[in-house]
Every structure is written in structure tokens, then in C-alpha cells.
Amino acid sequence: MNATVFHLIIGIEVYSHYKVNTLSNYTTRDVSIIQSLVSILNGAEVGGLGKLYFEGSNSKLTTIGIHPYKGKGITMCTHIV
Numbered sequence: 139m140n141a142t143v144f145h146l147i148i149g150i151e152v153y154s155h156y157k158v159n160t161l162s163n164y165t166t167r168d169v170s171i172i173q174s175l176v177s178i179l180n181g182a183e184v185g186g187l188g189k190l191y192f193e194g195s196n197s198k199l200t201t202i203g204i205h206p207y208k209g210k211g212i213t214m215c216t217h218i219v
Contacts, residue, residue: 144218146187147196150175153209168209172199179214188216 152168152175159167180192191197196215203209 145196146184146216146218147213148190148215149211149213151202151209151211153203153207156206156208159208172210172212176212176214184216188218190214190216 150172152171154167161167161170176192179190182190184190192212192214194215196213198213200211200213201208202211
């Protein structure tokens with residue numbers, strides 16, 4: 139029997155204005171949100187599609203946008219057999 143494996147890739151983008159991006163603990167708002175999303179979604183079951191992972195060659199964290207709206211983007215993937 140031949141098995142076909144698919145990679146489902148999901149992208150999430152978080153933008154923030156530069157005037158409100160720095161939080162009181164000197165971290166940035168977009169990084170804090172991305173860290174929370176990864177901790178919640180990494181290994182989470184996606185309805186009928188399998189588990190979502192932030193690892194491997196298909197997953198990445200990038201800086202996106204231009205001044206004054208900059209942010210972070212993450213790419214997560216799941217394997218469908």
C-alpha cells in the first residue's frame with residue numbers, strides 16, 4: 139500500500155504600531171503574542187488534519203511589515219497521511 143503524505147502550512151501574522159509595540163517589561167508586543175501562539179498551538183490537534191507543529195524546514199519566524207507597522211510572522215505545518 140502506498141501512503142501519501144501532505145504538508146499543510148498555516149501562516150499567522152501579528153502587526154503592531156511602533157508607538158505601542160514596547161511593553162512595560164521591555165519586550166515587544168508582537169514577540170509576546172507570537173510566543174503565546176506557538177506555546178498554545180505547538181502540538182495542538184487541528185480538527186481532522188492532525189497535529190500542528192512549529193519545527194522542521196517548513197516552519198519559520200520572520201520579521202514583516204514596514205515602519206510604522208512592523209510585526210512577526212510564523213509558519214507552522216502539519217503532516218497529513
